[in-house]
Amino acid sequence: MSKTGCHSTIQPNPPIAAMPSTHSSEPSEKNDGVAAVDRALHIATALANASTALTLTELSHVTKMYKSTLLRLLSSLERAGLVTHRTDKRYTLGPLAFVFGRSFEQAHGLQGAIQPILQWLVDQGTESPSFHVRHDQDRRLCLMRIDSKHSTLDRVRPGDLLPLHRGAAGKVITTLGSNLPPHPLTAADLAFTSFGERDPLCGAIAAPVFGPSASLLGAISVSGPLERFSELAVERMKALVLTAAQKATQSLGGQWPLA
Structure with a gap:
């Protein structure tokens, strides 16, 4: 039969989309x-x-x-x-x-547990400490921040949304947010650094804070102008940030993974 000039007298079935359905609008x-x-x-x-x-x-x-x-x-x-x-x-x-914020704090106790530890870091002379949690797939949220005693500071404030895949705190969340590595951990596995990643003029050091069942609650970090992140300063602040993260973990009912 030729493909041209041929007309069928059979009426085609109604298209499926035109047929009534009691469930078509549900999705x-x-x-x-x-x-x-x-x-x-x-x-x-x-x-x-x-x-x-x-x-x-x-x-x-x-x-x-x-x-x-x-x-x-x-x-x-x-x-x-x-x-x-x-x-x-x-x-x-x-x-x-405000009700949501108060309920969140009552449920998790983060402010009462972490704010004094951030102040302790400031008293030790570190760069400005803050606490970060995952916000979504691409960003982290700064929940708490205390300015250091230095005259020049980086620009991070509570409530800021920052890139999840850049910066020391972001590395903590993306690396340890699912499961801890299967091998025995060392301090090197828990201390993360960034130098000029999120901001070309800033550096940061961060460590994880764990809650019950080894769940990652967030990251404590110290950050400031990159010029003050000398090798000696980095090693000193790494030790202090790890100590702060351990204190926060234990205060929030978690178990610090280092022996």
């Missing part, structure tokens, strides 16, 4: 719901990382969302208390964020 509804949650969390994170309250235009620029989408999600977040719409038309985190 779409689920995907839409997940996407809405992701966008709402993205908004809350943007507000948490902002140094000041944001206008709708500024929030749209930061989140790359349309204003119409933002307004719909912000309305839901405001009803839940996670976002506040101020009288000056700017948006900030609401009181629910």
Whole structure:
């Protein structure tokens, strides 16, 4: 039969997509719901990382969302208390964020256990100490930070999101975040350094903090201008950071992996 000029009188079956189905919208509804949650969390994170309250235009620029989408999600977040719409038309985190933070601290006790140890490092004359946790697949979050007594400092603040795959604290999280190495550990396995990786003018030294069941809670690090990271200073601060990480681990119910 020729491929041209041939017309069949048989009507084809209706396409599958046109056939009614009671379940066809369910995956779409689920995907839409997940996407809405992701966008709402993205908004809350943007507000948490902002140094000041944001206008709708500024929030749209930061989140790359349309204003119409933002307004719909912000309305839901405001009803839940996670976002506040101020009288000056700017948006900030609401009181629910404080409740979340207090609950997190009560559950983990990180502030009470780690803040004094960071202060101890400062008292020993180290560079500025901080505590970092994994935020997502690409970033780490600075939860705590105390400035050193030096006159010049690096620019890291609590709440900063930093690259997970650059910097000493990021190395701790990516290397030890899943499982400890199977071989007996030494101090060299737990002390990580970076020199000019995240910031070409800064250096850092970090060590892991473990919780119960050998779970990695985060990383204690000291960081500052690279010019002060001489070989002697690095060896001294390595020992201090390892001691600090061991103290924090034991305070939080973990077991330090070195004998």
